[in-house]
Each structure stands twice: as C-alpha cells, then as structure tokens.
Amino acid sequence: MTSIVKPPVKHPSLQTNALGLTKRDYEGAMSTLCAGCGHDSVTSALISAFWELDVPPHRAAKMSGIGCSSKTTAYFMKQSHGFNSVHGRMPSVTSGANAANRDLIYIGVSGDGDSLSIGLGQLCHAIRRNVNMLYVLENNGVYGLTKGQFSASADVGSTSKRGEANMNQPIDPCLLSMTLGATFVARSFSGDKAQLIPILKAGLMHNGFAMIDIISPCVSFNDHDGSTKSYKFTREHEVEIVHADFVPLRKEISAESNAAGGVTSVTMHDGSTVRFRRTAEDYDPTNRIGAYSHVKACGERGEIATGLLYLEEGSGGEMHTLNKTVKRPLVEIPQAELCPGSKALDELMAEFR
Amino acid sequence: MSGLNDFAFKIGTVNGTGSASANTMLMQSIFRMGIPVTGKNIFPSNIQGLPTWYEIRVSADGWNARPGELDLVVAMNPETLKQDIATVREGGYLMYDSSYPLPAELHRDGITFLGVPCGEMCVQSFVRDRDRVLLRNIIYTGALAALLDFDMTVVDELLNEKFAKKKAVLESNHKAVRLGYDFAKKHFACPLPFSLKQLDKTSKHILIDGNTAFALGAVYAGATVGAWYPITPSTSLMDAFKGFCEQYRTTPEGEKKFIIIQAEDELAAAGMVIGANWAGARAFTSTAGPGISLMQEFIGLAYYAEVPSVFVDVQRVGPSTGMPTRTQQSDLFSCAYASHGDTKHICIYPSDPKECFEMAPTAFDLAERFQTPVFVVTDLDIGMNDWMVPRFTWDDSYVPDRGKVLTAEEVAKAEKWGRYQDTGGGIPSRTLPGSGGKGAFFTRGSGHNLNAVYTEDSPEYQAVLDRIARKFRTAATKVPKAVIDGGGSDIGIIAVGGTNGAVTEGIALLRTQGIACDHMRIRGFPFGAEVEDFIKKHEHVFVVEQNRDAQLRSMLAIELGVPRDDMIAVLDYAGLPLTAKFVVDSVVHHVGLLAGVKA
Ligand SMILES: Cc1ncc(C[n+]2csc(CCOP(=O)(O)OP(=O)(O)O)c2C)c(N)n1
Ligand code: SF4
Ligand SMILES: [Mg+2]
Numbered sequence A: 001m002t003s004i005v006k007p008p009v010k011h012p013s014l015q016t017n018a019l020g021l022t023k024r025d026y027e028g029a030m031s032t033l034c035a036g037c038g039h040d041s042v043t044s045a046l047i048s049a050f051w052e053l054d055v056p057p058h059r060a061a062k063m064s065g066i067g068c069s070s071k072t073t074a075y076f077m078k079q080s081h082g083f084n085s086v087h088g089r090m091p092s093v094t095s096g097a098n099a100a101n102r103d104l105i106y107i108g109v110s111g112d113g114d115s116l117s118i119g120l121g122q123l124c125h126a127i128r129r130n131v132n133m134l135y136v137l138e139n140n141g142v143y144g145l146t147k148g149q150f151s152a153s154a155d156v157g158s159t160s161k162r163g164e165a166n167m168n169q170p171i172d173p174c175l176l177s178m179t180l181g182a183t184f185v186a187r188s189f190s191g192d193k194a195q196l197i198p199i200l201k202a203g204l205m206h207n208g209f210a211m212i213d214i215i216s217p218c219v220s221f222n223d224h225d226g227s228t229k230s231y232k233f234t235r236e237h238e239v240e241i242v243h244a245d246f247v248p249l250r251k252e253i254s255a256e257s258n259a260a261g262g263v264t265s266v267t268m269h270d271g272s273t274v275r276f277r278r279t280a281e282d283y284d285p286t287n288r289i290g291a292y293s294h295v296k297a298c299g300e301r302g303e304i305a306t307g308l309l310y311l312e313e314g315s316g317g318e319m320h321t322l323n324k325t326v327k328r329p330l331v332e333i334p335q336a337e338l339c340p341g342s343k344a345l346d347e348l349m350a351e352f353r
Numbered sequence B: 001m002s003g004l005n006d007f008a009f010k011i012g013t014v015n016g017t018g019s020a021s022a023n024t025m026l027m028q029s030i031f032r033m034g035i036p037v038t039g040k041n042i043f044p045s046n047i048q049g050l051p052t053w054y055e056i057r058v059s060a061d062g063w064n065a066r067p068g069e070l071d072l073v074v075a076m077n078p079e080t081l082k083q084d085i086a087t088v089r090e091g092g093y094l095m096y097d098s099s100y101p102l103p104a105e106l107h108r109d110g111i112t113f114l115g116v117p118c119g120e121m122c123v124q125s126f127v128r129d130r131d132r133v134l135l136r137n138i139i140y141t142g143a144l145a146a147l148l149d150f151d152m153t154v155v156d157e158l159l160n161e162k163f164a165k166k167k168a169v170l171e172s173n174h175k176a177v178r179l180g181y182d183f184a185k186k187h188f189a190c191p192l193p194f195s196l197k198q199l200d201k202t203s204k205h206i207l208i209d210g211n212t213a214f215a216l217g218a219v220y221a222g223a224t225v226g227a228w229y230p231i232t233p234s235t236s237l238m239d240a241f242k243g244f245c246e247q248y249r250t251t252p253e254g255e256k257k258f259i260i261i262q263a264e265d266e267l268a269a270a271g272m273v274i275g276a277n278w279a280g281a282r283a284f285t286s287t288a289g290p291g292i293s294l295m296q297e298f299i300g301l302a303y304y305a306e307v308p309s310v311f312v313d314v315q316r317v318g319p320s321t322g323m324p325t326r327t328q329q330s331d332l333f334s335c336a337y338a339s340h341g342d343t344k345h346i347c348i349y350p351s352d353p354k355e356c357f358e359m360a361p362t363a364f365d366l367a368e369r370f371q372t373p374v375f376v377v378t379d380l381d382i383g384m385n386d387w388m389v390p391r392f393t394w395d396d397s398y399v400p401d402r403g404k405v406l407t408a409e410e411v412a413k414a415e416k417w418g419r420y421q422d423t424g425g426g427i428p429s430r431t432l433p434g435s436g437g438k439g440a441f442f443t444r445g446s447g448h449n450l451n452a453v454y455t456e457d458s459p460e461y462q463a464v465l466d467r468i469a470r471k472f473r474t475a476a477t478k479v480p481k482a483v484i485d486g487g488g489s490d491i492g493i494i495a496v497g498g499t500n501g502a503v504t505e506g507i508a509l510l511r512t513q514g515i516a517c518d519h520m521r522i523r524g525f526p527f528g529a530e531v532e533d534f535i536k537k538h539e540h541v542f543v544v545e546q547n548r549d550a551q552l553r554s555m556l557a558i559e560l561g562v563p564r565d566d567m568i569a570v571l572d573y574a575g576l577p578l579t580a581k582f583v584v585d586s587v588v589h590h591v592g593l594l595a596g597v598k599a
Helices: A038-052 A068-075 A090-100 A112-116 A118-128 A173-179 A193-205 A231-237 A255-259 A288-300 A319-323 A341-349 B018-031 B079-086 B118-125 B131-150 B152-162 B167-187 B210-221 B236-248 B266-276 B289-305 B334-336 B354-370 B380-384 B408-413 B458-475 B497-512 B531-539 B549-562 B580-598
Strands: A060-062 A079-084 A105-111 A131-137 A185-191 A211-215 A238-240 A242-247 A263-267 A273-278 A304-311 B008-013 B037-042 B053-060 B070-075 B087-095 B111-116 B205-208 B225-228 B261-262 B281-288 B309-315 B346-348 B374-380 B389-391 B443-445 B483-485 B491-495 B518-522 B538-546 B567-571
Touching: A038 A068, A038 A193, A060 A090, A068 A079, A068 A131, A079 A090, A090 A118, A090 A131, A090 A211, A090 A319, A090 B225, A090 B261, A090 B266, A090 B281, A105 B079, A105 B389, A112 A131, A112 A173, A118 A131, A118 A173, A118 A211, A118 A263, A118 B266, A118 B580, A131 B070, A131 B087, A131 B567, A173 A185, A173 A211, A173 A288, A185 A193, A185 A288, A193 A211, A193 A242, A193 A304, A193 B167, A231 A238, A231 B389, A238 B549, A242 A304, A255 B167, A273 A304, A288 A304, A288 B079, A319 B070, A319 B261, A341 B167, A341 B210, B008 B018, B008 B079, B008 B131, B018 B037, B018 B131, B018 B152, B018 B205, B018 B549, B053 B281, B070 B079, B070 B131, B079 B531, B087 B334, B111 B131, B111 B167, B118 B131, B118 B389, B131 B167, B152 B167, B167 B210, B205 B210, B210 B236, B210 B281, B210 B309, B210 B374, B210 B380, B225 B236, B225 B354, B236 B261, B236 B281, B236 B380, B236 B483, B266 B281, B266 B289, B266 B309, B281 B289, B289 B309, B289 B334, B289 B374, B309 B380, B334 B346, B334 B374, B334 B549, B346 B354, B354 B374, B354 B380, B354 B458, B374 B380, B380 B497, B380 B580, B491 B497, B491 B531, B491 B549, B497 B538, B497 B580, B531 B549, B538 B549, B538 B580
Parallel strands: A060 A079, A060 A105, A079 B443, A105 A131, A131 A211, A185 A211, A238 A304, B008 B070, B070 B087, B087 B111, B225 B261, B225 B281, B281 B309, B309 B374, B346 B374, B491 B518, B491 B538, B538 B567
Antiparallel strands: A185 A304, A242 A273, A263 A273, B008 B053, B037 B053, B205 B389, B483 B518
C-alpha cells in the first residue's frame, strides 16, 4: 500500500484566517486509520487549532513515534516538516530539534503505548527538561497498531475484546506530568471538540512542555462493553472540572465575558490569555497540589477528570532559558561566530605543555 | 637497550591518592626538557583504593608505543609490590617505600632495590593528614628527579604554575620535592645508567589526549549541540567540549551559542543528535561500546531516513561492561554495520590526538555531505592518555561542507524536487524544517519512495536502498585515504587507529633483523581503492588489530572479496596499548613458519 494523496480541490467559499489560508491548507495526506478511530478527530481538532492560531504551516515541526497515533502527523499540515521517528523516542528527537532551532512550534503526537511503556523514560525527561512543545498523547488503552494488547494506561478491570481483564495498575499521564513538574497539564476527549480545540491552542502557545492526554477510542480493539476507554464509557464518566477558553493576544477580552462568575484568567508568555471557568467548586488550576489531589480523587471515584487541569505560566523556564542559550536559533549562527579561528588556536596550543 | 634519553619507567600507586597529578608532572617535565615522551595511564574502574600504574617512555627517537620493557619501577602500593618487582627487566631498578622493611621473600636477584622512606619523611615533615598522603607522591617525584637527572628548574617551574594561587601548598610541594631529591642524591649513585639530557625536540609539539583534541575540533567544525550519557572512556570528551564552548562561545552577557544535553541514556542521546542535525545544526555524541549497543535502532533510522549525525566511539574492552578502563579495538563491526536490516556506515579511524582534532571537521563534513551517520572510532589509549603530537593548526579558509541543503527558493526553481532523488553520486538533497515553500517533506524510518512518500511497493523501496548503496560507494572516494609507507616488499602490514606507533616501531625493528615490510594504516570505511591495491600487491598480508576475532580482517574480506585466510591475523586483546615487541614477535613467528614451508 502507498500513501493516498488528497485531490487538491479549491473551495472558494472556504473561510480564510489572518494569513489568507483556509483550513484545507492545514490538511495533510489522507488518513489510513480505521473509520471512526478517535485519532482522526484529534487530527481535525489540530487542523482547526493551527488554522485558528494563524500559524504559518512551515513554522511548525510535527514529531511522532510509532503507532496508529504516531502516524497522524502525516495527516495534517503537509506544508510542515514532519519526523516520524522510532517507537517511544519522539521526545529525544524533538529535544534535539528544539535545541538546534528554538523558533519553530513543536507538536509531538504519541500514543499511550509509545509514551507510557517503551517511551516512558523519554517522556519523563522531556518534562523534566521542560522542552518547549505540545505533547499530544492519543490515549486508547491499547496498542492499536499491534492489534489490541493492553497498554500501561489500561484501567484495572478493563477488559480486552476477548474478555480478559487487565490487572496491572494504570499510569495516568496527567498525574505523572504533574508529579514531574510539568507546567501545562490537560485532559480531553477526542469526541469533544469544543473542549479540545481551545486546550490545543493554549498548549501550542504555552512556553514550555504542555501535556495533553486525549482519550481517543480505538474502534477496532477497545470500544466494547467492559472497556474503560470506549466512546460510551468516556462519555458517561467524563467530568469536566474546569473549562478553558483561549483568547489570542490580538483579540480583546470583552468585559462582559470577563465579568462572568467564577472566571480566572492566566496570561500566557506571548500575551494571550487563558480564561478558566471552574465547573467544580474550589478547583484551582494554578495550584499543583490541589489539582493533583482533585484529579486523583476523581480517578478513584471512576470519573475521568477533563479540562486544562493545571497551568503554571511564566515561572521556571523552558530548556533554553535553563541553558541560557542565545535567543537566536543555533542553526542561524554563522560559522564565523562559531569557530574561534587560527589565532586563538595558536594561543591555546601554548597551554598544552 | 636503554640509555640516555631512551628508557621506560612505571609508577605503581593506589588510585585516589593524588598520584595522577604527580605522574603528569613527571611527564610534563621531561617534555619541557625537550625530550620526546609518552605516558600511559593504566587505571582501575573505581574511584579510590585500587591499584593504578603510570608508564612513562622516554625516546629521543620519538617512539611512542607502550614500552616492551621497564628499566625502573616505582612500587608505592604494597599490594602490588610483588607483581611490580616481577615486571622490572633483568638488570633494572626497583624503587620502593622503605618506611617499612621489604619482606625477605620479595627479594629478587639481578635487579637493584632503591629504598626511599617516602611515608616516614612525610610523617616527619608534614602535619596535616592530607599532606601526608598527597606529598608522598611528590617525594618520589623528587627522588626520580635525582635518579634520572631531571632539570630541577623545570620541575620547580611546573610546581609554581600549578600552585600559583595556593602559596602554602606550593611551599610544602617544593619542600617535598627537595626531600626526595636530596635523599636520592645522598644514598644512591645518581644518575642511573639511563637518564635525561636536555634536547630540542618538543618545541613544536604539545601534550594532549584525543578526547580533548576531538572536542576542540568539534568547536572549530562549528558543532553547536552535544548530547551524551556519561561513560568511560568517552566522558572527558563532552567535558572538554563544554569547557571549550564556555571559553569561546559565551557572549559577554553570559548567553551560550551552544547547548549540551546530558541525556537520560544513550538512546536519547542518539535521538537528540539526530533531531538536532535534522533541524540543521551540527550535533554529535560521544560514547563507548555499551552506548553504541543502545543506539543501534536510532542509527538505522538515521541511515535510512538519511539524517546526518556524528557518533564518537571511544572503544573500551570487552563484551558487556568488560574492562571499562582498558583499551581495545573491538567495536569495528558494531560501528561499521550498526543496526538491523541493510545498513553500513562511514567510519573514520584517527590514530592519535592530532588526527582526532583534524578528523572532527572531516566527520561533520562527511555526515552532512552524505546525509548519514558517521562514526569516529577511537579508543581509550588515544582518548584518555596524553600523547606528544605536533601542534594543531587551523586553516581560516575552512568552510563547512553542509552538503546539499536547499532553500525554499532553490526548491521552487527545481523543476521537480524529491527528497530522496539522486542528485549525483547517489546523494539526495534535503531541506530544513522552517525553510518554507514547497520543500516540506516527511522524515520516516518506515518504507518510503524517492519522494519521501510512504510506500510498501517493492520496486519503490528498492530504488531508495539501491541509491543509498551508490552513495556509500561514492563515500569510499571521500573518506580519509589509507596512509601507505614503504613499497616493494612482499610483506604488507595493515593496521588501524591507535596501534600505529607500535606497528611503525615494529616495522623498524624488523628491518634491523633483515625483514622488510610495507605498512598501510587504514583511516576510513568504506575502504578506498588503495586498500584493495595494497592487499593485492603483497604476497603476505598481516592485519594487526586489538580484538579477539579479527574484525578488521573480516571487514576487508567482506568488502573486498579477499579470502579471509589469505590474510594473517595478528591479534592483541588483553586491554593494554600495543607494544612493538608484540608486532615483531608475531611477524617473526610467521616468517619463520613460511621459511619452514619453503625449505
Ligand atoms: C522497537 C519496537 N518494538 C515494537 C514495535 C511494534 N509496535 C508498533 S506500534 C506499537 C504500539 C503502539 O501503541 P500506541 O502508542 O498506544 O499507539 P496506537 O496504535 O494505540 O495509537 C508497537 C508495540 C516497534 N515499532 N518498535
Ligand atoms: S487500530 Fe485502533 S487505533 Fe489503530 S487506526 Fe484502528 S481504531 Fe485507530
Ligand atoms: Mg494506544
């Protein structure tokens, strides 16, 4: 099988963004995933998020590992460079690319197998290093591409298609990220675009590592009764504990919406704003310990807590801030500035005796 | 054999007791007296408390291989005393700490024992416990200075430089040197029959190790990203890169024009190097055998997705953890044929620190020109020992070969651009992320066609693989050429890397025995035409290497089709730098056998 190229049909009626681009300009190759796969919905949410943010496609770099989820970087923004690396190792490739060129917008797409088993170490260390990227974890509780084995996010008691129950403790990527010091932690559902798109936009604009765990059901291997990652189960158990709206820098925040009850605003690195509407009382998405306990407690009750769960903007620093790297991307520094030259070498040689 | 400016000695101590700096000072003093010298540190994989040795060879003729014989051994470690006594050559000398009587059973006829009460003198002269430990080394240094006729102004000058900022320490060091020096002068016939005399053979040279040299070369080559995971014997390479970058690449405001990432493991280090090169930086990692093993999957990705990347393998001993602080050439295979599937890689083999420096730009140039992983294969002996080599020079007209990197405008001009299309010599062209226009493409390790589009179509898959094979053949003409010495003999000796000193010296010794040999030192893989030519021209071909299974010989057989058993394997894999004697003995043995066959 070879990849399927979409026919370039122009729709003059399509709406354009500030760059004069339509959503079609943010599309990629035709998806080869199963019809109904949650991952395809995430792809289309990503297309909307990038389009709405007016990101010039060539300024984004799409990174992924291996899995059905990791394939999806080919299905959006064909005008961006993409890197489908090896299983579980997308974080290191992204860290290296970001080290070299800090000016690009890095979007990493991974799966629960890719991220929480083979790639768990790399994920943890990318969080610790605070690599400036949006990390999208398309979570379906199984290894889709290898035909349905349990992944490390499968809940205890959740059953496989053949009826076998998982007995191992799950790893919750959100709790994990909060523990490791991530500055942006969110959970959403592939079936809830209204919630997903603003979170993706906020995550893309976040200055640092942004984790978004997206429940993204696998229709072929994990959408049956008994699975805790099915469409049905997710719809029934999802509890949105905080709702986030992302307001880009250019758009003014209207006094009216700000005045609405229970709204907290957090200003992002570039001046954009995230407005939180708490749906759970006393939930403070800027308090790490409080957020952790709340999400943990939801999990214990069998609820799936969603929303932009935790945001810490402006404190600490992403990888380059910590390294004190020059503002200019390293790839743009000319050789003349990098090479000390023959005179410096002659002087240095005198020290080696 | 030994004599003026021509001898070897060894110091046995316990690691973590400060002997390393005393030993370096001994070597530096000899170097500053203008006399060619080499030092080999034979140290344990441990931080404190195990035996360690330092071998110093003085050679007016400039031979730098590990000495075959020791004229003098300084045995400061009671635990290895017996062993150290046994390693002195017949008629040689043993210096020991006579603070404690030498056990009678350790006495050996035919050598001279020189007792210096280093410990006792320390206790009498110094109060602080730390001084009593550290200055013991300086006392034996002083005694050696008298016995071997060091220029004391040079020794004093080195101490002054070293402790310029610590007056009190400087004074006690001067005192300790004198204690040892005066004791030896008073009790022994100084100098010994072999000793030092000022020469002028080192003024155009430096003392440097290969790890430092490559790190400096990487700075000059324009590398901006280093990713690594600590492992002996490569650790000092990234440390040195960091030091040089801080020195040369930090703005007055303290901002860095480099980034060094200590990764969580070697897999991640490889991934970072690949990611950074993909984005357009010159990035590299330094590691050793166990790290190369962990990087295998990523190396295959870089090979097939054609991402430039530089891997320095400072080889150490053994399968598994092996002997981390000993030297070998046993990763020749695991570098050249790293990763699963159809892969093979460009390797370059420096033989000393000067080549480490010079081959750093070569490695980055080859990686970018051929868009592929490049291995710089060195070893512990080259990487961690101080070598005397000619001063490095730099040609300011050097322009990095960034290979075929197209801008958005160039892509637009090209009629039909495809990432993996052959643009000549099997080499494709690439674009960098962020460059815009129609140059965006998808990098993947899964099946792809010449236009970087996913494929499971057999001919499309093969077209890319065949082009990569063509690219590899082109590389054979661009890697550093083998260095060939001599000509006309029917014996040819092939060697690689850090054994060069021992092989060259061995060949000189063989000539004095009436056996003439030609010599070829391989410096790059894939092998150039000159390698095949050399093998064809010689009736008897010896391949000298430091591993058990004759990896280089097998590579020659695989790549050139020369029957493996037509080449005689000379194998040393005990973990120490090669000696000329080993080469001579092996060749003589075989020539003897050949003569027997002919007779
Ligand atoms: C080193 C290695 N081991 C195993 C595999 C096989 N493999 C491919 S995808 C995959 C699991 C993917 O699971 P996940 O990340 O959850 O993606 P999904 O398909 O569920 O979206 C595995 C085990 C591989 N590609 N590489
Ligand atoms: S197997 Fe599952 S995860 Fe993979 S494409 Fe099909 S539905 Fe999606
Ligand atoms: Mg999965």
